[in-house]
Amino acid sequence: MVTNNLDLIEDIQKIQRQRSCELGCTGLDHRLYALSQLKRLLEEHESEWLLALKKDLGKPAVEAYASELGVLLNEIEYAEKNLADWLKPLSQGRFLLSGKDKVVTSYYPYGSVLVLAPWNYPLQLALMPVIGALAGGNGVVLKPSEFAPATSKLLSKLVPVYFPKKVLYVVEGDSKVAESLTRLQWDFIFFTGSPETGTKVYEAAASHLTPVLLELGGKNPCILDESGVNDAAVKKIAWGKFLNAGQSCIAPDTIYVPREQLGSFLEKMKSQIQAFYGVDPQLSPDYGRIIHAEQFHKVLRYLDDGKIYYGGEYSEENRYIAPTLLVDVKPGSEVTKDEIFGPILPVIPYDSLDDLKAELNRLPIPLCIYVFSSKKETIEELQKGLESGSFSINEVIMHAVNPFVAFGGKGKSGLGRYHGEASFQAFTYPRAVYSKKAPLGLSKQFPPYSKSALQALRKLRKKIF
Structure with missing residues (x-):
């Protein structure tokens, strides 16, 4: 659907954020279901994808399957197999002079994610970041490249069949549509393309302090x-x-x-x-x-x-x-x-x-x-x-x-990493929950400080905090 209706997109952002908030660091079944739907989207329409890639780039079927569909299916299956482990919270604790503390770190979704895709691998590079975003519990608004119109049109046609807007939504359009999307306040932006355009995306995201992942290029x-x-x-x-x-x-x-x-x-x-x-x-x-x-x-x-x-x-x-x-x-x-x-x-x-x-x-x-x-x-x-x-x-x-390789560049070739577990980590943030059982307490912790407090702190700091 070609659109510059930003009110509609902002409404979709709201429902995506609400869903991600409800999932939090849980919702394994919901995440796995979203990944399975993405897999169905690819497998049940394989011939249509191959035809679209042939129209856009003249890709032979073997090359298109190997570099686009096959890569995506492997990535989905890898995420499905490992997602339960990635979601497991990390618990750590210490015994201190004042008692025992505990930190539980869990991975939470950012919320509503914008994915801006390029034209050279118009299916793979559109959906590869989507895999990580869905595994992380996010909602996604995907902008395919207008320069690969057959693939973009097919994405726009099929995605609503498999996904509600609160999970995945496709926006078609040209560079003006992409620019208008980047002006909105997203929770995370993923961009693949040139360093020049990536700089503009980075600048737009910075106005909202939005985290980004930039996959750019360079002379290899x-x-x-x-x-x-x-x-x-x-x-x-x-x-x-x-x-x-x-x-x-x-x-x-x-x-x-x-x-x-x-x-x-x-x-x-x-x-x-x-x-x-x-x-x-x-x-x-x-x-x-x-x-x-x-x-x-x-x-x-x-x-x-x-x-x-x-x-x-x-x-x-x-x-x-x-x-x-x-x-x-x-x-x-x-x-x-x-x-x-x-x-x-x-x-x-x-x-x-x-x-x-x-x-x-x-x-x-x-x-x-x-x-x-x-x-x-x-x-x-x-x-x-x-x-x-x-x-x-x-x-x-x-x-x-x-999928074991965390893929990405440095400097003008990119910012951030994805693929495999790196994708899950890219589209989530670690949230720490701290608690402490302190039956004794430390009298020197609070004002007014005694003359001996500094000396005691120097000697015992590792057992205090």
Whole structure:
């Protein structure tokens, strides 16, 4: 439902807050039921979701299921299995001179949560935070991306069938709708998107002192040493880069390879692209498309920032850009500074790890660093010498679908963590209940203080408080 009726949204906020207040730190059955409904929403309409993702991004069914539906179903089932343990209160106590105290810490929902979703994985990145929010006992207002209209429309159509407004509500609309939503007073805001828009969301939330979780992006470097240039590594990198036509915030953004290995890497990558998608990827049923015309032209401009080693073909009509290897990249050009978010892969040679570390440390902190090497010393040097939201060794992408991994960035690549238990913790706050049995009491605790009170306090502070 396309709307800018903020009165309606504020009414929904009220009923969501009321429900969350009633659940408090309990209501396991209500939470599990909400998760089961979300699972039904996905499983009972699988073919419709796959069709919508095909319309929006040209995603092949296998890729769409693996990166969208399958990931969500695994996350739901993981939350269902562990939610009872996550909800258990933590009880701690101490024996003091004045008696025994006790602290019981339980996790409470924030209330009404706003989720602003992106277009690149329009189903997964819309519902992944919803899983954590529902497990935490919150109500959710979800704003899907208008740039993935088929998926957004299907969410708007199906969610009311499975959920009342007090649990989950979908608002469709453009960026103006999103801006109007962020001006309201929420209990928590979750945003996935660009650092520029994330900054605006953060500023809007700050006016109400609303907590936020920001999943942004960045230029994820993929670093190979001489031992990392091999067929297995190239196959993984090619898959991770050209998945979803390169429109992934965790895609390997730029390859750094030893100068003497540059030619070997390029030939291996060229052969791998052909093995995946044939000599003309435009004809491949397994290769996606750019989301919309504006993104198409933005990505296309990066071709001018270097020399095309392989690929470079495009079709504006079909929003198609071929998997492209870019070499002789111009220092300081846009492709070296922007998150590419498309199927263009700059390959840059380096002469020493020290020089490379110095260069990368001048850039904003990325969401992930990928390292391909069989040398323990190389891996340790890069892990200690570079900052990132996560660090992946001889793999790409897979850390982001593991519910044990608390996923998120640092600095311009994000604020906060989610997935698995981290999602439950992100969408709840710990509330401590303190009690004390003090049959004796301490006479020196209260005014007027005796001359010996300070001396006694210094000696006995660990047994007093």
